[in-house]
Amino acid sequence: MRARRNHGRRVHRGRVFELHVDNVTLENGITLDLEVIRHPGAAAIVPLTARGGVLLIRQYRYALDEDIWEIPAGTRLPGESPLACARRELEEEAGVTAGIWTALGELNPLPGYSDEVIHLFAARRLEPARQKLDADELLEVREVGVDAALEMIDAGTIRDAKTISGLLLANKAPDLVLGGG
């Protein structure tokens, strides 16, 4: 505890997160207002196919006004474990279930102003299931070779932080034979 919260207020309650402004005194005596996004956390999945591919999502993101490449991911529901969230999102977004799950670690996407934690998983032994997109999700699922996906990072085609971290972590995970199913 290197800061004391003197008081705070919720500035906005949104669909996914809340924005708070807290008045804080740091251990060096400085007092200031800090914006903090309070977020329920998320899970993101690197779905690896038996033939050496990875399932990527091509999704429209309004904040960037662009279609971008991402791994499947979503926000945790109340009381939902990271793995349960990952299983649900993989099925809803990518339309597959997985027989083998491997934790790849946790990610703080924006520690400067958000408490969001993204739990990363690799998923293998994929089986077709029913995709269930939300009405506001504009996305397509595409299978890309793992090597091609890594080249898309080098080329700047993949720029999403969780996707870069997930693919590179999966690629160096000692117990993950990429594409080995």
Added chain:
Amino acid sequence: MRARRNHGRRVHRGRVFELHVDNVTLENGITLDLEVIRHPGAAAIVPLTARGGVLLIRQYRYALDEDIWEIPAGTRLPGESPLACARRELEEEAGVTAGIWTALGELNPLPGYSDEVIHLFAARRLEPARQKLDADELLEVREVGVDAALEMIDAGTIRDAKTISGLLLANKAPDLVLGGG
């Protein structure tokens, strides 16, 4: 353009970013309110030392109420180029200047609700300069071997997305001999 902004309002104007709520009609006809953080962008630097190390920042982050490991980074000033921002932040936070700069690409930390873009750079030929911390920055600079830093990612000790992406991208950049100065 796969969405039309019907109207919007700024919910909050903070120290670093603004939160907007836009009423948007997607190309599939769905109309909804979307929260968007409008952020001026940032730069983050992987500072590589001549003896095979990388300069990391051990920084208190109020949003997580934790001291975390990060690469030096900061928000762009109005009109400031990504590289100028990177040079300034490297000097202010890490107390060094660099003779060789290499662009490592761009990162979207949170495409789901923020337009922030982080420009990643590797910096070499480091020379001591004067650190100039802001009053609200609680941080220390530590030199860590590149291999040790990569192990800190595997161990879950480094969880910051820009830091994981930056270190892994620097490690696989063909023209970067890590630690070669």
